[in-house]
Amino acid sequence: MELWYTEKQTERFGITAKIKRTLHTEKTEFQQLDMIETEEFGNMLVLDGMVMTTERDEFVYHEMVAHVPLFTHPNPKHVLVVGGGDGGVIREVLKHPSVEKATLVEIDGKVVEYSKKYLPTIAGALDDERVDVQIADGFMHIAQSEAEYDVIMVDSTEPVGPAVKLFEKGFYEGISKALKEDGVFVAQTDNPWFQEELIRTVYKDISEIFPITRVYTANIPTYPSGLWTFTIGSKKHDPLEVSDERFHEIDSKYYTKEIHTAAFALPKFVGDLLK
Amino acid sequence: MELWYTEKQTERFGITAKIKRTLHTEKTEFQQLDMIETEEFGNMLVLDGMVMTTERDEFVYHEMVAHVPLFTHPNPKHVLVVGGGDGGVIREVLKHPSVEKATLVEIDGKVVEYSKKYLPTIAGALDDERVDVQIADGFMHIAQSEAEYDVIMVDSTEPVGPAVKLFEKGFYEGISKALKEDGVFVAQTDNPWFQEELIRTVYKDISEIFPITRVYTANIPTYPSGLWTFTIGSKKHDPLEVSDERFHEIDSKYYTKEIHTAAFALPKFVGDLLK
DSSP states (O other), X not given: OOEEEEEESSSSEEEEEEEEEEEEEEEOSSSEEEEEEETTTEEEEEETTEEEEETTTHHHHHHHHHHHHHHHSSSOOEEEEEEXXXXXXXXXXXXXXXXXXXXXXXXXXXXXXXXXXHOHHHHGGGXXXXXXXXXXXXXXXXXXXXXXXXXXXXXXXXXXXXGGXXXXXXXXXXXXXXXXXXXXXXXXXXXXXXXXXXHHHHHHHHHTTOSEEEEEEEEOTTSTTSEEEEEEEEXXXXXXXXXXXXXXXXXXXXXXXXXXXXXXXXXXXXXXXXX | OOEEEEEESSSSEEEXXXXXXXXXXXXXXXXXXXXXXXXXXXEEEEETTEEEXXXXXXXXXXXXXXXXXXXXXXXXXXXXXXXXXXXXXHHHHTTSTTOOEEEEEESOHHHHHHHHHHOHHHHGGGGSTTEEEEESOXXXXXXXXXXXXXXXXXXXXXXXXXXXXXXXXXXXHXXXXXXXXEEEEEEEOOOTTTOHHHHHHHHHHHHTTOSEEXXXXXXXXXXXXXXXXEEEEESSOOTTOOOGGGOOOOOOSSOOHHHHHHTTSOOHHHHHHTO
8 A cells, every 4th residue: 555645735736745654643732733754755744734844854944944044143142933843943053052042932832742752853952951942822922022032033834823923014023022132033934936925925024124134045845836935034134244254164954154145046036026 | 526647756755736637648759748737837748757847937947047058158159959849948048149049959849849839938939030940869969069059058858768868978078079169068957855866977977078067056846856956067168257247137037147146056965966
């Protein structure tokens, strides 16, 4: 018997992956959680029918969410990750020696629990002593924070289910308040092939709040279209003006100093969305 | 009834696209040719079970094959496209006013015939008076050419079927001979997620023949992994040393002057393949 997991990334297009077995399936308080063992991409976390991360290609997303804002900020000490219960972003954050404390606020404790069990190379960093894992509502956490963080990363699902409010302007205003005066924030902002309107709206909202707003991309095979965008809002530091000597060596498989800058060169149709 | 076309891009992973209908299916002298109408990507040409091009995302591949070498060469007059019977590369080539003649050598006349019928926005340029369409073996054409072309583009299928010999070192040696003394050549060289060995071998072969060898990437949603590589071999002109004033405005949806350079910044794991 051959088992295949198929994700309709749109109503009309999708990916399909041969699987060895289902490791866990559960309707949590917040979403449908499935963990499957695929042949091509290793273990794969699926939330509400959308691939969140896989053992094989997770490094792209996690490195690109973390290192671009962390190298943009000259001295990030206190970092907040909203969502990201699989722990991959935290793992990358901890590679920066300036970071003294990394707070993770994940709404769904089950994501943390099953990532630790089935994605240990990703979630292992959550046990580091610099990490504070809070199972709580990231939206509320942001609303209650003031001038607390150097860098905030929003590692959400796509804008369905519990993540909808993480794409609203009020949330970005809260993030601005939660950041220190020279803080930097980044959000994953989906793909430009099937989510043009989302990218346009989010960019407009963030650029009305932050003096510096920039979009960059990375290639993630298991995400819709393979081309993913990230939007940075920054109060003071420009990701395109990081001095050369600020880049230190980092253990990575996707991110490089050259990629840091090149990722902001947008395909014309993507740049046109922001005009 | 719902019809879906599924391509196993590897034995263990693939894409699936909802289709309206099959427009044409035929076993030609060289390969299986299928033309289908998909809901998400418009009409789609499939050869030997591999997506070659779709109306919606074809611009990425065709622009990136054509414009990077054509802006690298200071005055491309005579251009050869090996393969590329759908006409998309030729369409982009003709956007460069210096080009006096564009020769297309496609082995399978059926590809040209059905592209003209079902992909008119792609194949229409084949009727331009500057274009010489030859239904012939590109490998033989190269073997018989000497110092004839300014730029040669190899727009082949993946290395199966008639395209296998287009990935061999002897073919690249022939290309070098077929180019003028300052000629530039580019080949599509598949994806770095599932074809690591191919990229490594081709890069090694080309760099043993051409003084300047460089790899760049583009995002193509319907191609395996979504991340595609192109390898340039150049006798004299470096694609990374194109002076700013040489870039002229061009009608494009992906290519920009900034993308021209940024596309050469490789994700670390891709760059590592070339070491």
